[in-house]
Amino acid sequence: MVHAGKQLMTGLGVILLSAVLAVGCYAMDYPEEIEIDSLVNLYEAVVFDHAMHVDATENCSECHHHTTGTGVANEYCAKCHNGNEEMDLVACVDCHSADPLSPENLHNPTPDFVYHNDQPNLKAAYHLNCIGCHKEVDGPTGCEDCHAKTEAGDKFYHSGEFAPKESAHSSGH
Amino acid sequence: MSKITRRRFLAGSAAGGAALMLTPAQKALAAGSFEGFPEGMGVLVDLTRCVGCRTCEAACNEEQHLPEPSKPFDDFSVFDEIHHGQKRRTTDKAYTIVNRYDVKDTEEPLYRKIQCNHCNEPACLTSCFVNAYKKTPEGAVIYNSKVCVGCRNCMIACPFHIPAYSYHSVLNPVIKKCIFCYDTRLKEGKPPACVESCPQQVMTFGKRKDLMKIAHERIKKNPDTYVNHVYGEKEVGGTGWFYLSNAPFEEAGFDTDLPKKPIIDNVKDFLAIVPMVLTIWPALFTGFHLLATKGKSHGHGDDHSHDEQEGH
Amino acid sequence: MKKLATYGVKPHDAGMKSDGQQWSLMEKLLLGLTLDQYIGQVLRNKLNWFLAIIFAIGIPVILYRFVFSLGAVTHSSYDYPWGLFLGFGLFCMVPLSASGFMLGTTVEIFGRHDFEPIERLALLNGLLGYFFAVVYLLVDLGQPWRLSYPMVYSFGPAAVLFLVGWHVATYLSVQVAEVSTAFFEWIGFQRGYDFIRKGTVGLTVSGIILSTLHQGALGALFLYAPGKVHPLWYSSAFQWIHFFTSSIPAGLCMVICVSTVVIYTMKWRCDQRFIDNLDRITISLAKGAAMGLSTYLIIKLIAVAHDNEWAYLMTGWGAWWLFEIVGFVFAPLVILSYAIRNKLVGLCRIGAFITVAGILLNRLNTALITFNWKLYQEIPHKWEIIISITIFAIYITTYRFILNRLPILYQYKSKADE
Ligand code: SF4
Numbered sequence: 001m002v003h004a005g006k007q008l009m010t011g012l013g014v015i016l017l018s019a020v021l022a023v024g025c026y027a028m029d030y031p032e033e034i035e036i037d038s039l040v041n042l043y044e045a046v047v048f049d050h051a052m053h054v055d056a057t058e059n060c061s062e063c064h065h066h067t068t069g070t071g072v073a074n075e076y077c078a079k080c081h082n083g084n085e086e087m088d089l090v091a092c093v094d095c096h097s098a099d100p101l102s103p104e105n106l107h108n109p110t111p112d113f114v115y116h117n118d119q120p121n122l123k124a125a126y127h128l129n130c131i132g133c134h135k136e137v138d139g140p141t142g143c144e145d146c147h148a149k150t151e152a153g154d155k156f157y158h159s160g161e162f163a164p165k166e167s168a169h170s171s172g173h
Numbered sequence: 174m175s176k177i178t179r180r181r182f183l184a185g186s187a188a189g190g191a192a193l194m195l196t197p198a199q200k201a202l203a204a205g206s207f208e209g210f211p212e213g214m215g216v217l218v219d220l221t222r223c224v225g226c227r228t229c230e231a232a233c234n235e236e237q238h239l240p241e242p243s244k245p246f247d248d249f250s251v252f253d254e255i256h257h258g259q260k261r262r263t264t265d266k267a268y269t270i271v272n273r274y275d276v277k278d279t280e281e282p283l284y285r286k287i288q289c290n291h292c293n294e295p296a297c298l299t300s301c302f303v304n305a306y307k308k309t310p311e312g313a314v315i316y317n318s319k320v321c322v323g324c325r326n327c328m329i330a331c332p333f334h335i336p337a338y339s340y341h342s343v344l345n346p347v348i349k350k351c352i353f354c355y356d357t358r359l360k361e362g363k364p365p366a367c368v369e370s371c372p373q374q375v376m377t378f379g380k381r382k383d384l385m386k387i388a389h390e391r392i393k394k395n396p397d398t399y400v401n402h403v404y405g406e407k408e409v410g411g412t413g414w415f416y417l418s419n420a421p422f423e424e425a426g427f428d429t430d431l432p433k434k435p436i437i438d439n440v441k442d443f444l445a446i447v448p449m450v451l452t453i454w455p456a457l458f459t460g461f462h463l464l465a466t467k468g469k470s471h472g473h474g475d476d477h478s479h480d481e482q483e484g485h
Numbered sequence: 486m487k488k489l490a491t492y493g494v495k496p497h498d499a500g501m502k503s504d505g506q507q508w509s510l511m512e513k514l515l516l517g518l519t520l521d522q523y524i525g526q527v528l529r530n531k532l533n534w535f536l537a538i539i540f541a542i543g544i545p546v547i548l549y550r551f552v553f554s555l556g557a558v559t560h561s562s563y564d565y566p567w568g569l570f571l572g573f574g575l576f577c578m579v580p581l582s583a584s585g586f587m588l589g590t591t592v593e594i595f596g597r598h599d600f601e602p603i604e605r606l607a608l609l610n611g612l613l614g615y616f617f618a619v620v621y622l623l624v625d626l627g628q629p630w631r632l633s634y635p636m637v638y639s640f641g642p643a644a645v646l647f648l649v650g651w652h653v654a655t656y657l658s659v660q661v662a663e664v665s666t667a668f669f670e671w672i673g674f675q676r677g678y679d680f681i682r683k684g685t686v687g688l689t690v691s692g693i694i695l696s697t698l699h700q701g702a703l704g705a706l707f708l709y710a711p712g713k714v715h716p717l718w719y720s721s722a723f724q725w726i727h728f729f730t731s732s733i734p735a736g737l738c739m740v741i742c743v744s745t746v747v748i749y750t751m752k753w754r755c756d757q758r759f760i761d762n763l764d765r766i767t768i769s770l771a772k773g774a775a776m777g778l779s780t781y782l783i784i785k786l787i788a789v790a791h792d793n794e795w796a797y798l799m800t801g802w803g804a805w806w807l808f809e810i811v812g813f814v815f816a817p818l819v820i821l822s823y824a825i826r827n828k829l830v831g832l833c834r835i836g837a838f839i840t841v842a843g844i845l846l847n848r849l850n851t852a853l854i855t856f857n858w859k860l861y862q863e864i865p866h867k868w869e870i871i872i873s874i875t876i877f878a879i880y881i882t883t884y885r886f887i888l889n890r891l892p893i894l895y896q897y898k899s900k901a902d903e
């Protein structure tokens with residue numbers, strides 16, 4: 001997770017983009033499954049069941065804001081975006097940069113006149129969106145409900161076979 | 174002893190003493206009028222986003238090469254740990270800690286990440302008598318353990334209970350605290366490990382002044398979500414890391430009684446009297462002495478023959 | 486000693502023996518007794534046995550602290566970084582040692598030579614108190630071998646502790662110089678005696694300056710922790726004044742206490758001048774202490790009014806505060822005033838002991854008991870307590886060792902009586 005970022009799945013982008021161009025939500029076509037492997041050093045890749053989520057939600061804009069041409073869920077977005085137009089950029093990563101904290105990005109900050117100056121990065125965009133909604137609909141929210149830890153992950157969290165041998169010394173005093 | 178010698182001695186000692194101790198006092202007065210570096214970096218911490226996954230704790234442990242934790246970082250029983258009736262705090266083995274708070278009016282608990290707040294005018298820094306602390310232009314409050322004597326005054330002074338001490342080291346016990354990942358990251362303009370590791374982007378890294386704007390925008394856009402206060406904007410003179418919350422800050426364990434002024438402002442009044450005492454006292458008491466002993470014998474009882482007390 | 490006196494043995498108190506011979510250093514150290522006599526009286530003294538037991542337990546613990554780190558003998562608390570070593574050793578010992586500069590001022594600056602019989606005791610009390618405050622500090626510092634850093638290597642001039650450090654160090658040297666006159670007399674170094682004696686006024690004035698500042702500075706140290714010290718013990722405007730004014734009765738009463746102990750247990754060492762004058766001086770000192778106490782009491786109340794903290798008086802902490810102020814400031818003030826008016830020396834002494842206890846309570850309250858009042862209270866580790874007691878026992882031993890020998894309680898004669 002710490003080393004998240006750069007190798008953000010070009011693959012994913014390509015799948016999504018082509019899918020989006022080919023079809024529309026409800027009216028358009030969409031990928032059935034998306035494999036998300038940006039945290040692959042700590043966790044196994046997550047296979048996201050997009051089709052299931054399409055069925056479970058009423059409107060694409062619940063996740064895709066105003067980019068799918070299916071209306072606008074958030075009143076703030078609606079102030080500018082009327083939501084009836086399908087946009088070229090639909091995949092999360094198209095707007096939510098994988099690594100907005102890279103030194104380059106930090107040294108070229110968004111100019112003051114840009115309205116979207118507070119976008120979460122890709123990792124946060126996923127998690128905020130998923131967990132935010134899962135809390136409301138009682139979906140899974142624990143880390144390992146979605147992510148299976150790799151050995152590197154266990155090492156990072158000092159868990160599993162890397163768990164502290166004896167917890168005799170107190171953690172704080 | 175003649176008056177001349179005495180006066181000369183006095184003048185000498187007083188001037189010497191004053192010179193010796195005026196300089197530090199003046200420097201002390203000048204210190205503390207400092208507003209933080211304008212281009213300094215900071216971190217906006219949005220408590221509404223935190224899910225208590227403790228990834229940031231693990232990231233800090235790895236980045237700072239801290240010793241093995243007593244429990245795995247994915248063990249959430251730590252949230253129930255109570256020491257002396259208190260939740261966990263930062264230690265010499267953990268520079269950052271996530272705690273869970275049960276707040277009124279919501280079912281969801283609130284999680285709060287604790288680490289050094291990298292104050293604009295750090296109390297730890299101003300209380301240190303060997304000047305071990307430094308506020309870098311990048312915004313970090315770092316620490317030179319090579320000069321630390323171990324008086325632990327900074328631990329007394331820090332209003333956030335942050336610095337810890339490696340009490341168990343025999344030969345080189347020193348202060349340990351979050352350093353904003355200065356050596357490994359901040360210096361090169363990179364965000365700290367904990368910030369980068371967080372799945373929820375609870376922490377946003379950037380220039381403090383830009384982040385402050387964003388913080389207020391978030392409140393403006395979501396007035397129903399946030400408490401209308403940015404904790405750390407003004408507290409103790411402003412902190413480099415500051416907080417947004419959906420529950421009143423005191424319910425999330427923040428000390429909301431802290432003064433708005435930097436801690437050093439408290440001490441300035443006292444430091445201001447130092448030069449006064451140094452300059453006025455010698456004259457005053459020499460005057461007293463000359464008055465009190467005028468026309469009287471200067472003999473002291475210890476000149477062996479002088480056993481009777483002098484009548485007064 | 487009492488027993489020896491009945492055999493007609495007289496302690497060493499003059500430069501030359503009655504037959505005109507010089508005392509050798511060894512004879513001086515043995516108080517002019519023979520080795521057998523000396524050891525005999527050491528073994529007869531019960532206090533020595535008591536101290537020996539403390540040392541037997543405590544000194545290994547002190548060594549243990551240096552071999553196995555501070556963490557091994559304290560709770561290693563991050564919330565209570567200052568434990569008993571500083572809470573008692575520094576914050577209590579320093580005000581109780583304010584006697585040096587006060588009596589010095591009275592005698593040397595105000596020319597009140599009627600206080601002279603007790604001046605050296607007061608100076609010694611000051612010197613030893615400061616010295617042992619530094620000893621406590623050395624035990625408490627994580628890296629005591631870096632003690633000189635703030636003096637020579639790395640300066641943090643904005644820090645109050647920097648001021649305290651510099652002043653305690655300088656003042657300690659001033660006090661060494663002041664007390665050295667007694668030592669020079671004893672060792673028979675007239676030139677050194679004359680040299681220091683000439684500078685007395687200068688030394689005394691620098692003593693006043695340094696003392697005013699660092700007694701206050703110890704209070705100002707807590708200005709760094711608003712919110713941690715309970716508001717009733719904290720006052721951003723008056724903290725240093727509280728510490729300074731309370732150090733006046735503290736120092737004076739400490740001298741009364743020590744002189745009381747001395748007159749009851751070491752009468753053989755006191756000369757007639759000391760014995761004859763002590764009652765009168767005790768009452769005069771009590772007067773000073775009573776004035777100091779009343780000023781202190783008033784400023785304490787002003788501080789509560791200034792920060793409008795009356796509401797706190799209704800809480801448990803308020804009751805504790807009232808206990809301290811009524812029981813240990815107001816009560817001794819009443820006792821002392823009554824005793825002064827009726828010239829009751831014994832009552833003055835009782836008042837002095839209560840005042841000293843009150844100062845201890847106040848400093849411990851500020852530094853430990855009400856510190857972190859919003860968090861929790863911590864009872865110091867048992868070894869921390871043992872070490873503190875041991876150092877105090879070393880303090881008492883040193884004190885006694887010096888009182889027994891140097892001309893503090895008696896005037897040094899050039900030639901012993903027949
Ligand atoms: S990593 Fe982020 S979400 Fe997880 S506990 Fe830390 S701050 Fe909270």
Ligand code: SF4
Binds near residue numbers: 288291314332
């Ligand atoms: S939070 Fe505490 S340790 Fe960190 S800079 Fe501020 S005063 Fe210093």
Ligand code: SF4
Binds near residue numbers: 268352367368
């Ligand atoms: S900034 Fe660095 S040192 Fe500080 S808590 Fe985060 S990871 Fe640890």
